[in-house]
Every structure is written in structure tokens, then in C-alpha cells.
Amino acid sequence: MDSYLAALPADQRRALEKLRRTIKAAAPKAEETISYAIPAYKYHGALIFFAAFKKHLGLYAVGKGLLKELSDELEAWEVRGTTIHFTPDKPLPATLVKKIVKLRIAENEARAKAKAAKR
Numbered sequence: 001m002d003s004y005l006a007a008l009p010a011d012q013r014r015a016l017e018k019l020r021r022t023i024k025a026a027a028p029k030a031e032e033t034i035s036y037a038i039p040a041y042k043y044h045g046a047l048i049f050f051a052a053f054k055k056h057l058g059l060y061a062v063g064k065g066l067l068k069e070l071s072d073e074l075e076a077w078e079v080r081g082t083t084i085h086f087t088p089d090k091p092l093p094a095t096l097v098k099k100i101v102k103l104r105i106a107e108n109e110a111r112a113k114a115k116a117a118k119r
Helices: 002-006 010-026 064-069 094-118
Strands: 031-035 038-042 046-052 057-060 078-080 083-086
Touching (some): 010 046, 010 057, 010 094, 046 094, 064 094
């Protein structure tokens, strides 16, 4: 992940380093990795991903149900599919990122618990 971030333009790198710190604070037990060639976090399966592109940054693996639940809070950003697009000049607030991560953790824990119960 350090190599991925180091290769970015300074403004994108700063924005994603802040996002990284926020995700790590919200999900301290999550494993940091690279998946699909982008930074990812795993906790009872895929948790959340982020990436940089020429004209935007993206936060991935946010389910459509979760996006619908948070639609009022996400009005200021473009949402495509299960991805939230943002820019270094208009980043996602740490409080919103933490909320998304905590909700994703709860989803993954519930799925893992249900899977374990079937055994």
C-alpha cells in the first residue's frame, strides 16, 4: 500500500493517506492489503477499498443498501454503482468514512456469524 500511495500525485496521496488513517482507526482489526491492484481492507471478507484515478478518488465496496441508507449524507458526492467518488479538494469527512466502515464491519460480522451458525 505504501508503494501505491507513493506513486500518486501529492494532493491525491495526502487525501488517501488521510483516508487510510481514518479507515485504520475505524477498523483496527482489518488486514491492510492490495486487491484488484488497489488498496483494500479485509475483515471477515472484503471490507472496503480505495483508489486514485486521473480525475477522482474512489471509495469501494459500499453496498447499494448502505449507500441508500446514507444517501442524504452522500448528496455532495457522486455515487456510481457501489463507489463513492471524491477529490482531494472535496474529500469525504472522517466522520462519514468511520460510519461507513463501522457499518461494513457490522455487515461482515453478521455474515460471518450466519455462516458459522450453518456449520
